[in-house]
Amino acid sequence: xxxxxxxxxxxxxxxxxxxxxxxxxxxxxxxxxxxxxxxxxxxxxxxxxxxxxxxxxxxxxxxxxxxxxxxxxxxxxxxxxxxxxxxxxxxxxxxxxxxxxxxxxxxxxxxxxxxxxxxxxxxxxxxxxxxxxxxxxxxxxxxxxxxxxxxxxxxxxxxxxxxxxxxxxxxxxxxxxxxxxxxxxxxxxxxxxxxxxxxxxxxxxxxxxxxxxxxxxxxxxxxxxxxxxxxxxxxxxxxxxxxxxxxxxxxxxxxxxxxxxxxxxxxxxxxxxxxxxxxxxx
Numbered sequence: 001x002x003x004x005x006x007x008x009x010x011x012x013x014x015x016x017x018x019x020x021x022x023x024x025x026x027x028x029x030x031x032x033x034x035x036x037x038x039x040x041x042x043x044x045x046x047x048x049x050x051x052x053x054x055x056x057x058x059x060x061x062x063x064x065x066x067x068x069x070x071x072x073x074x075x076x077x078x079x080x081x082x083x084x085x086x087x088x089x090x091x092x093x094x095x096x097x098x099x100x101x102x103x104x105x106x107x108x109x110x111x112x113x114x115x116x117x118x119x120x121x122x123x124x125x126x127x128x129x130x131x132x133x134x135x136x137x138x139x140x141x142x143x144x145x146x147x148x149x150x151x152x153x154x155x156x157x158x159x160x161x162x163x164x165x166x167x168x169x170x171x172x173x174x175x176x177x178x179x180x181x182x183x184x185x186x187x188x189x190x191x192x193x194x195x196x197x198x199x200x201x202x203x204x205x206x207x208x209x210x211x212x213x214x215x216x217x218x219x220x221x222x223x224x225x226x227x228x229x230x231x232x233x234x235x236x237x238x239x240x241x242x243x244x245x246x247x248x249x250x251x252x253x254x255x256x257x258x259x260x261x262x263x264x265x266x267x268x269x270x271x272x273x274x275x276x277x278x279x280x281x282x
Contacts, residue, residue: 018057021064022073028149032076033060035067036158043282044072044160046150048106048171050254051098053077053084058253059168062271066166069275071282072158076150078106078174103173103193107147107181147178162186164282166274167193168253169218172210176201179208187281189274191252192216195223202234209240209277211270213247240277244270 022035033054037043047063049056054077063073079101085094154160164187167175172193179188180203188208195201212224221243228241244251244266251263252270 018061020057020060021067022060027074027076027153030077030080030146030149032074032150032153033063034075034158035064035073037067037070037072039070040159041070042159042161043070044074044154044158044163045278045282046147046154046163046165047073047075048165048167048174049075049078049084050169050171050250051085051101052087053079056084062166062168062253065271066275066278069279071164071278072154072160074150074154074158076146078146078171080146101170103170104177106174107145107178147182151182151184162282164188164278166278167191169193169250176208176210179204179206181205187278189277191270191274192219192249194219195227202230204231204235204237204239207238207277207281209273210242211252211273212241212243213249213251214243214245215247216249218249238281242270242273 020033020035022033025032025034031054045063045066047059047066049059052059054075059075063075067073082101085097089097151163154163163185165175165178165185166189167173168191170193172190174193175188175190176193176195179185179190180201183205185206187206188204189211190208191211192213193210210224210227212219212221214221224241224243231239231241247263247266251267252274
């Protein structure tokens with residue numbers, strides 16, 4: 001679609017001064033921020049970062065907000081140690097930066113994962129045949145794809161039986177992708193994720209909510225209209241598309257509720273819709 005080639009600029013908006021209620025943990029080869037639910041209900045939500053990374057206080061605030069509603073939440077570093085985009089970065093270099101951070105490949109083998117696997121095999125290559133070594137590398141690859149590693153952690157370490165996913169901006173694209181890939185995800189919420197127009201983006205596996213802003217400089221309304229049309233034609237599961245009047249990109253998690261009184265009802269409604277969707281389907 002039109003702005004696949006120029007997916008930003010994306011203003012960081014209001015960076016919250018927020019410490020967080022969770023803790024940082026190591027999930028196999030990636031770091032993550034985890035907040036345990038005050039109620040052990042066996043439910044978890046993966047919260048996927050925007051371009052400003054997994055440590056952005058705003059994203060952690062949203063993860064804690066969701067956790068307060070009965071979910072263990074996890075914000076993984078899906079950039080796997082690579083630097084997030086800097087608010088002071090030169091936007092002319094953004095397309096090149098984005099090439100190594102493809103939101104549609106968080107469940108695939110990445111270059112950072114390759115480096116990690118090679119370090120492991122260097123320690124275990126004594127007196128083994130090339131065929132055995134190849135098989136070993138394959139098994140490690142299969143085990144350590146980022147999204148799979150996070151799912152494994154939630155099931156094994158958090159006893160999660162029902163899992164959903166929420167993502168913002170870059171993470172919204174990732175949510176759209178994984179909701180077509182993982183049938184075990186009970187529900188997804190894609191918040192202003194850029195829409196890619198191709199025939200393989202409409203076969204959602206489970207209920208998905210899409211949240212957009214009317215005045216989004218990153219996602220034109222014609223993209224939202226096309227998504228609406230194509231989902232109506234092809235999608236076989238529940239979905240909803242909501243566009244919030246007068247709002248801009250980032251309004252759900254990167255705009256302070258008290259910045260403009262006129263914006264607060266839309267921010268509150270979008271966050272409420274997000275929680276209600278998770279509650280309904282997870």
